[in-house]
Structures are given as structure tokens and as C-alpha cells.
Amino acid sequence: MDEYKNLLVEAKDGVAVVTLNRPEKLNALNRATFEELAAVQEALSEDAAVRAVVITGAGEKAFAAGADIAEIAACDAAGGKATALFGQGVFARWERFPKPVVAAVNGFALGGGCELAMACHIRLASENAQFGQPEIDLGLTPGYGGTQRLARLVGRGAALELLLTGDRITAARARELGLVNAVFPREKLLEAALALASRLAAKAPLAAAYCIEAVGLGSEMPLEEACYLEATLFGLCCASEDMREGTRAFLEKRKPLFCGR
Numbered sequence: 714m715d716e717y718k719n720l721l722v723e724a725k726d727g728v729a730v731v732t733l734n735r736p737e738k739l740n741a742l743n744r745a746t747f748e749e750l751a752a753v754q755e756a757l758s759e760d761a762a763v764r765a766v767v768i769t770g771a772g773e774k775a776f777a778a779g780a781d782i783a784e785i786a787a788c789d790a791a792g793g794k795a796t797a798l799f800g801q802g803v804f805a806r807w808e809r810f811p812k813p814v815v816a817a818v819n820g821f822a823l824g825g826g827c828e829l830a831m832a833c834h835i836r837l838a839s840e841n842a843q844f845g846q847p848e849i850d851l852g853l854t855p856g857y858g859g860t861q862r863l864a865r866l867v868g869r870g871a872a873l874e875l876l877l878t879g880d881r882i883t884a885a886r887a888r889e890l891g892l893v894n895a896v897f898p899r900e901k902l903l904e905a906a907l908a909l910a911s912r913l914a915a916k917a918p919l920a921a922a923y924c925i926e927a928v929g930l931g932s933e934m935p936l937e938e939a940c941y942l943e944a945t946l947f948g949l950c951c952a953s954e955d956m957r958e959g960t961r962a963f964l965e966k967r968k969p970l971f972c973g974r
């Protein structure tokens with residue numbers, strides 16, 4: 714794996730773990746971290762040995778406490794827009810990443826941290842995690858897709874409550890709202906995320922990529938067109954070796970072994 718300054722990246726048994734690593738700044742997402750998140754994304758997407766990714770934060774307190782406020786404070790209108798568009802692009806590519814991405818939210822997931830978690834495909838949280846979009850208290854709106862992904866995940870009412878109050882919510886409340894999939898004791902979170910990612914890594918890679926594509930693209934389309942997209946992806950699966958293997962393994966009463974073709 715390449716060396717990164719603000720990330721730790723390890724890959725083992727088909728699962729890569731990307732750890733945001735600026736714990737002294739609660740893993741706040743500065744420009745350099747975003748650039749590394751883009752670079753690691755490219756490296757992991759090309760690495761056929763990696764079939765699932767876990768994203769988490771270093772230290773005891775934070776997944777990520779947001780965009781780096783010191784950098785944002787220096788933005789003018791054009792710079793702010795460019796910063797938002799750059800970050801949105803990086804998060805959108807994580808959302809479209811063709812292998813399952815699990816966020817292991819181990820503490821504060823605020824602002825850009827919450828937005829990064831929302832761009833992941835599945836979110837697991839520790840009991841001490843806290844979620845929120847506190848940008849309003851900085852005189853800002855979220856800029857990395859937060860207004861859009863939050864409303865899509867939890868509905869407009871809860872999204873506007875979080876956006877307009879800037880309040881932080883507990884992992885339990887985030888679970889109730891559908892913002893996280895499951896909550897674990899702090900010391901069990903990474904283990905649970907790795908176990909889930911390992912399970913996902915053993916599934917048929919093409920079918921996984923197509924599920925991500927169908928949900929990601931399809932949720933923005935009229936139902937009929939989205940179902941047509943689904944049918945096309947289903948058809949592509951039917952041409953894969955993995956579909957032959959999966960159906961044959963079922964009929965032979967054994968576990969399938971998928972190759973990603």
C-alpha cells in the first residue's frame with residue numbers, strides 16, 4: 714500500500730481498512746486528507762484483491778469532526794464553492810465505489826464527517842458516536858452533500874431539524890432515524906465492521922457492484938426507468954461466471970466461490 718500522511722491504509726483477506734489519521738484535530742478533513750481519500754479510492758478500486766472497504770477514524774474520540782474549519786475560514790465565494798465541489802466529488806466517488814464501503818463511526822461524525830459516513834454504503838456506529846451537521850453555527854450550510862444525503866436517508870423533517878438546530882444526536886437516535894444501520898459497544902465496533910466487510914467481500918463482486926449502481930443511480934430515476942436499469946444489470950449478471958457458480962453451488966448444496974467475472 715502507498716504511504717499516506719493523513720490516512721492509515723491496511724488490506725488483509727480482501728478487506729481494506731482506511732483510517733482517518735489526524736486524531737489531534739479529531740480527524741478534521743483538510744484538503745490534504747481529501748486528496749488522499751481520492752488517491753486511496755483510486756488505488757483500492759484498481760486492486761482486485763480488495764473486495765470491501767472499512768472507513769474509520771483514529772483515536773478515541775472521533776470518526777471525523779468535520780471539514781477543517783481553519784481552512785474553511787479562509788475561503789471567499791469562489792474558493793468556498795470550489796472547496797465544496799471538490800469534496801462533493803470525492804464523496805460521490807465513494808458513494809459510487811463499486812465495492813461495498815462500511816463506515817465504522819467510532820466517535821464524532823460532524824459536518825463533513827457525517828457527510829463522509831453518509832456517502833458510505835453501510836454505517837455502523839459505536840455507542841459513544843455522535844452525529845450532526847453543525848455548520849449552521851459557523852454561518853454555513855453543509856457543503857459536501859449533507860443537505861441532500863441526510864434528507865434522502867432520514868426524510869426531510871428530521872434532516873431539517875438537524876440542519877437548522879445544528880444539534881448533535883446520539884448513535885441510538887441516529888439508529889432510530891435510519892442514519893446508521895447498527896450500534897455496537899465501542900470496543901466491539903471495529904471487529905463488527907471487519908466481520909461485516911469480510912462477509913461482503915465473499916459475495917459476488919459484480920452483483921455487489923451492480924446493487925450499488927442500481928440503488929445509487931436508480932434512486933434518482935423514475936421507478937420505471939430504474940427498474941429497467943435493474944433488468945439490464947440483472948441481464949449482465951446472467952452473463953457472468955459468478956452467476957453460473959452461484960446457481961450451480963446452490964443446486965449442488967455447497968458454498969459458492971466467486972471470482973468476480
Ligand code: COA
Pocket residue numbers: 737738739741742778779780781782783785821823824825847848851
Ligand atoms: N476543524 C479544525 N479543527 C478541529 C475541528 C474542525 N472541524 N474539530 C476539532 N478540531 C480541533 C480543535 O480545534 C482542537 O485543536 P487544538 O487542540 O489545536 O485547539 C482539537 O481538534 C480538539 O478539539 P476540541 O474542540 O478541543 O475537542 P472537544 O472534545 O472539546 O470538542 C467537538 C469536540 C467535536 C465538539 C468540537 O471540536 C467541535 O465542535 N468541532 C467542530 C465541529 C464542526 O463544527 N464541524 C463542522 C465543520 S464545517
